[in-house]
Amino acid sequence: MDWGEHAEPGRTRSACAARPALTPSARLGKIEDDFFRMILDLRRRVRGLKRGAGVLLAMLMVVAPEIAPAATAPKIVSVDVTGNLHVPTQTIMGVVAARPGQPYDPKVVQDDLARINALGYFADIAPPLVRARPGGVAITYRVVENPVITKILFTGNEKVPSDTLSALMDLSVGQVFNTNTFRQDVLKINNYYERIGYGGQVPSHVRDISWQNGVLTLVIQEGLTVKNIIIGGDPLLPPQIILPALTLKVGSVYSDTIRDADYKALQKLYEDKFHLEVGNFEGGIDPSSIDLKNYTADVKYNIYVARVALVEITGNTRTKDQVIRRELRVRPGMVLNTDAIKRDYERLNALNFFSKVEPDIKPGPDPKKPQDVTVVWHVTEQRTAQASVGFGYSGGLTGLGLYGTLGLSDNNWHGTGNSAGIQFEEGARTGIAQLTVAVPYLSNTPQGQKYTVGGSLFTNHTTYYYPVYSVGGSSISNPNIPQPVTLYPSSTSQELTNIVATSTSDATGASANIGRRLSDYTVLSFSMTAQKIRYDTVVPSPYYFQGNQPNIFVGPTPGPLNSSTQNYGGSFGIAATSIANINTGAPYNLVTPALSLQSITLDDPFNPRSGWKALLTSQFSSPSVGSNFSFTETTLDLAKFFPVLKDATLGIHGVSYQSTGVIPPSSLFTFSDQQMRGYNTVFYATNAYLGQVELRQPLSIDRRITLAFFVDELDYKIRGAYPLLDPYTNRITGYPSDWALYGDAGFGVRFDVPQLGLRTVRIDFAKGIDGTHTSFGIGQSF
Numbered sequence: 001m002d003w004g005e006h007a008e009p010g011r012t013r014s015a016c017a018a019r020p021a022l023t024p025s026a027r028l029g030k031i032e033d034d035f036f037r038m039i040l041d042l043r044r045r046v047r048g049l050k051r052g053a054g055v056l057l058a059m060l061m062v063v064a065p066e067i068a069p070a071a072t073a074p075k076i077v078s079v080d081v082t083g084n085l086h087v088p089t090q091t092i093m094g095v096v097a098a099r100p101g102q103p104y105d106p107k108v109v110q111d112d113l114a115r116i117n118a119l120g121y122f123a124d125i126a127p128p129l130v131r132a133r134p135g136g137v138a139i140t141y142r143v144v145e146n147p148v149i150t151k152i153l154f155t156g157n158e159k160v161p162s163d164t165l166s167a168l169m170d171l172s173v174g175q176v177f178n179t180n181t182f183r184q185d186v187l188k189i190n191n192y193y194e195r196i197g198y199g200g201q202v203p204s205h206v207r208d209i210s211w212q213n214g215v216l217t218l219v220i221q222e223g224l225t226v227k228n229i230i231i232g233g234d235p236l237l238p239p240q241i242i243l244p245a246l247t248l249k250v251g252s253v254y255s256d257t258i259r260d261a262d263y264k265a266l267q268k269l270y271e272d273k274f275h276l277e278v279g280n281f282e283g284g285i286d287p288s289s290i291d292l293k294n295y296t297a298d299v300k301y302n303i304y305v306a307r308v309a310l311v312e313i314t315g316n317t318r319t320k321d322q323v324i325r326r327e328l329r330v331r332p333g334m335v336l337n338t339d340a341i342k343r344d345y346e347r348l349n350a351l352n353f354f355s356k357v358e359p360d361i362k363p364g365p366d367p368k369k370p371q372d373v374t375v376v377w378h379v380t381e382q383r384t385a386q387a388s389v390g391f392g393y394s395g396g397l398t399g400l401g402l403y404g405t406l407g408l409s410d411n412n413w414h415g416t417g418n419s420a421g422i423q424f425e426e427g428a429r430t431g432i433a434q435l436t437v438a439v440p441y442l443s444n445t446p447q448g449q450k451y452t453v454g455g456s457l458f459t460n461h462t463t464y465y466y467p468v469y470s471v472g473g474s475s476i477s478n479p480n481i482p483q484p485v486t487l488y489p490s491s492t493s494q495e496l497t498n499i500v501a502t503s504t505s506d507a508t509g510a511s512a513n514i515g516r517r518l519s520d521y522t523v524l525s526f527s528m529t530a531q532k533i534r535y536d537t538v539v540p541s542p543y544y545f546q547g548n549q550p551n552i553f554v555g556p557t558p559g560p561l562n563s564s565t566q567n568y569g570g571s572f573g574i575a576a577t578s579i580a581n582i583n584t585g586a587p588y589n590l591v592t593p594a595l596s597l598q599s600i601t602l603d604d605p606f607n608p609r610s611g612w613k614a615l616l617t618s619q620f621s622s623p624s625v626g627s628n629f630s631f632t633e634t635t636l637d638l639a640k641f642f643p644v645l646k647d648a649t650l651g652i653h654g655v656s657y658q659s660t661g662v663i664p665p666s667s668l669f670t671f672s673d674q675q676m677r678g679y680n681t682v683f684y685a686t687n688a689y690l691g692q693v694e695l696r697q698p699l700s701i702d703r704r705i706t707l708a709f710f711v712d713e714l715d716y717k718i719r720g721a722y723p724l725l726d727p728y729t730n731r732i733t734g735y736p737s738d739w740a741l742y743g744d745a746g747f748g749v750r751f752d753v754p755q756l757g758l759r760t761v762r763i764d765f766a767k768g769i770d771g772t773h774t775s776f777g778i779g780q781s782f
Contacts, residue, residue: 001178002006007670008142008733009481011161011274013609014317014657036491036551037671039228040058042593048222049480062402064092064160067652072103072298073104074132075100075101075103075106075135075136075137075295076098076102076103076104076138076139077098077100077136077137077138077698078100078133078139078191078276079098079099079141080138080139080458081141082125082141082142083142083144084128084145085125085141085145086176087119087121087122087143087144087145087176091114091121091140092143093117095112095114095116095119096112096141097111098139099140100118100485102137102138103636109139111737112141113474114325116143118180119129119180120176120181120182121178122145122146123175124143125143125144126143127141127142128141131406133499138420138670145176146176146177146179147211148174148177148214149172149173149174149177149214150174150214150215151173151216152166152171152172152173152215152216152218153215153217153771154166154217154388155218155220156219156220156222157209159196159198159222159255159463160192160222164192165220169185169188177216178525181360186204187485189205189206189218189220189648193205195527196255196315197257197258197259197260198222198223199256200285201224201254201290202579203292205219205220205221205222206218206219206220206221207221208221210281211653211771221295222253223253223254223295223679224285224290224297224301225251225252225253225254225294225296225297226249226251226252226253226254226297227250227289227291227296227297227298228250228299229243229298229299229301230298230299232300232301232303232304232448233280233301233302233304234301234304236305236327237269237274237305237432240294240470240549241303242336243291244373245265245268246262246265246301247261248262250647251367252562254285254297259372262301263281263283266281267393271303271338275338275339275754276306276336276647277306277336277338277373278304278305279305279370279371279372280302281301281303281304282301282302283302285297285299288643289644290596293658294625303481304370305335305336305371305374306361307333307371307372307641308333308335308336308375309332309364309366309372309373310332310374310375311328311331311332311362311375311376313377313379314376314377314378315378315380316379316381317381318352318419319353319381319412322435323353323415323416325347326343326378326417327348327351327540328626329520330344332474342646344359344377346603347438347520347546348377348379349604351417351602352384352605353379353384353411354380354381355380355754356379356380357378357379357380357656358378359376359378360375360377361373361759362377363428375714382689384410384411384412384414385409386407386600387408388406389405391404402427402428403426403427403428403429404425405423405425406425406487407423408422409422409423416559417440417753418437418439418440419436419438419439420436420437421435421440422436423433427453428463429462430460430463431432431460431461432459432460432519433458434458435456435457436455436456437455438625439454447746449517451517452514452523453515454513454515456510457510458495458507458509458510459506459507459509460506460508461504462506463502463504464502465501465503466503467487467495467496467681468486468487468500469486469495471484471485471486471724471734481542482542482544485499485501485543486565486574486724486734487537487574493659493724497539497565499543499557501538501539502537502538502539503537504534504536504537505533505535505666508531508532509529509531509532509590510529510531511529511530512528513526513527513528513565519587521599521601523597523599524595525595526593526594527593527596528591528592528594529592530590531591531595532587532588533582533585533588533590533666534587534588538747540627545650551697556637574721574724575721576686576718576720576722576736577662577719577720578661578662578686579662579664579665579668579686580720582664588664589626590627590628590664590666590667591625591627592619592620592627592667593619593620593625594618595619596618597615597617598615598616598618599613599614600613600614601614602641606650606779607696607703607750607759607780608641609641609643609649610641610643611641612640612641613638613639614639615635615637616636617635617637618632618634618636619633620632621661621667629663629664630661631658631661631662631665631667632661633658634656634658635655635657638653638655639651639653639654640652646738647697648695649696650693650694651692651694651695652692652693653692653694653782655688655689655690655691656689657687657716658687659687665684668685668686669685669686669687669688670682671690671716672684672685673773673775673776674777675690675692675712675714676714676742677710677712677744677767678745678746678766678767679744680773683716684718685716685718686715687716688715689716689718690713690714691740692713692781692782693710693711694708694709695708696750704752704754707747708747708748708749708764710781711730711745712743713741713743714741714743716739716740717737717739718736718737720737721735721737723736724736725739725780741771743768744766744767744768744773746772747765748764748765749762750762750780759779760780762775762776762778763779764777764779764781
């Protein structure tokens with residue numbers, strides 16, 4: 001029976017027809033039953049009153065004919081109420097319609113009883129006394145009040161404090177228990193639990209009530225206790241990884257608030273530890289598992305990892321979609337991985353086709369599957385074709401003099417991703433003509449995309465002027481006396497003023513290479529270079545490169561593979577078994593097959609902040625492949641970059657240069673101010689180790705202006721070199737075969753000139769053993 005039902009006039013409430021059975025959705029029904037059982041004892045107390053009422057009604061039936069004629073109803077002379085000890089009479093009379101002076105109407109009295117009952121203050125309402133009085137009848141309504149509340153207690157509430165629940169209620173200590181107010185209080189408690197995430201689990205969160213000596217106790221059922229946690233959907237990760245990350249545990253009470261916290265914990269787990277995205281999450285009580293007898297249920301979390309449904313590309317008007325898509329590894333059907341998206345970004349950025357690359361993750365395309373997403377790549381194309389005409393001048397001994405350039409290149413030929421270029425340069429000291437072609441992907445088939453090919457045709461000639469050093473440590477003033485010199489500086493040598501060595505060389509040839517991608521980062525390549533070279537270095541008389549004769553070679557050209565103290569490569573004024581004798585201007589064939597293994601994981605190819613770069617190259621030359629030389633050269637180049645401070649980068653670079661056999665001077669390892677930035681001297685070596693450390697601190701938000709601090713160290717030697725001798729004292733003045741260590745330190749500025757297509761123009765200021773030096777370059781030092 002609902003709290004609003006009432007007894008028929010003339011009958012007690014307990015005598016009404018049996019209340020109909022309530023459905024589980026009637027959240028207050030059970031509480032009403034409990035309340036009526038609670039007040040049964042009060043009803044027993046009024047049974048005697050009810051029996052007396054029956055006698056009074058019989059008397060009324062006897063006297064009623066004497067009160068008024070059958071055709072006229074008696075008038076009401078008075079209306080009052082009895083039995084209300086705490087509820088004000090005016091409160092009761094305020095709902096009574098029967099008034100003195102009105103005709104007596106049983107229907108009105110019946111409605112009054114219903115309205116009094118609806119006030120909610122009364123446990124029972126006895127039949128009214130209708131007594132004959134002079135001039136009419138007197139009506140007395142009789143009520144039995146609900147108990148007065150002396151204390152309110154709560155049990156079963158673990159998450160919500162009793163003070164909070166008490167504050168939600170309008171009922172309070174000292175009041176007569178009111179069923180209407182209590183009904184609203186229960187609704188408020190239920191609504192509050194729903195707002196904090198416990199809704200929909202139980203019919204009512206007020207599970208039971210009890211009375212004892214005026215103490216009202218409310219038994220609270222906050223939610224259902226978790227019996228099992230079931231992981232469903234498409235979680236990708238196994239439950240043994242997921243469950244420890246959850247706040248919800250077996251044996252705890254479920255709530256939507258805990259579920260929402262678990263969703264955030266799952267997002268953090270997937271993103272931080274596995275770099276995945278949670279595309280959709282559904283969680284709650286499994287309705288089929290609810291046990292209202294024990295108040296337990298299973299909780300099911302359906303976790304759907306985000307998967308790529310579509311990959312879209314926008315902004316490319318010239319570059320073909322296929323050129324971009326072949327760089328992408330995140331494809332439809334794959335799990336969305338933030339690391340994979342980052343690597344795809346790095347690959348697109350490394351193409352140097354775009355000024356901006358931005359990935360975007362959008363929901364869809366199917367709204368019924370929110371775990372499916374669309375990856376959109378927004379690209380902004382930049383100019384990739386360049387035509388250049390210019391001239392320049394660089395002075396000094398190692399400068400190029402006055403020169404002019406003409407070139408045409410495109411590293412994205414017709415949007416295909418292939419590159420081609422032609423370059424001409426001619427000047428007082430240098431000349432270059434070169435045609436290059438590179439195809440990064442042999443075809444668009446899966447197998448063809450594993451291979452890369454390229455080639456070049458070239459011819460060049462150079463003339464360099466190098467400082468020379470006296471072998472004996474001091475120059476001789478007599479111009480008629482031959483004086484031995486060397487290009488190799490040592491602690492005992494002295495640089496000769498106004499005297500330079502003139503070195504000329506030229507080479508004409510071709511090269512071709514083919515590479516095989518072993519992974520997204522690693523490429524194995526084979527190349528072949530064949531060229532015709534000439535090399536000649538002379539010094540003016542009376543100076544000569546030291547040997548057994550006081551001048552440059554006279555007579556038959558020595559064999560290039562023969563080098564000794566009597567028959568040596570005089571190009572450097574050093575007698576060494578590792579340097580071939582080609583200082584005659586005669587042509588030689590130089591053929592060098594090479595095998596290289598390269599692995600690069602840099603996040604930015606131009607200005608890396610993290611990642612590493614490794615390159616192992618080994619080349620050889622032998623008469624068996626048509627070369628006039630026999631030697632091997634192996635280079636191991638390693639670089640590692642670390643993000644430090646807030647936005648700075650620490651780079652560490654190390655290279656090992658090793659060789660065997662007899663090497664032509666043009667193939668010696670050379671180190672200029674591009675490697676040793678504190679020197680204007682070129683260092684030559686057959687074996688060397690180079691180490692560099694550089695700290696790069698951006699000065700602008702877009703990282704286009706950077707300040708760098710660096711240290712360079714070079715340890716090198718000429719393998720198999722004989723000691724330098726003073727021919728007049730026969731005293732040893734140098735040991736080129738010993739390891740020589742040079743170092744420098746300094747700072748520099750790097751900046752981009754996007755208008756000219758230049759990335760990382762470099763200016764470095766450094767101090768070496770011999771003083772300071774300023775160097776310029778394009779691109780990072782490593």
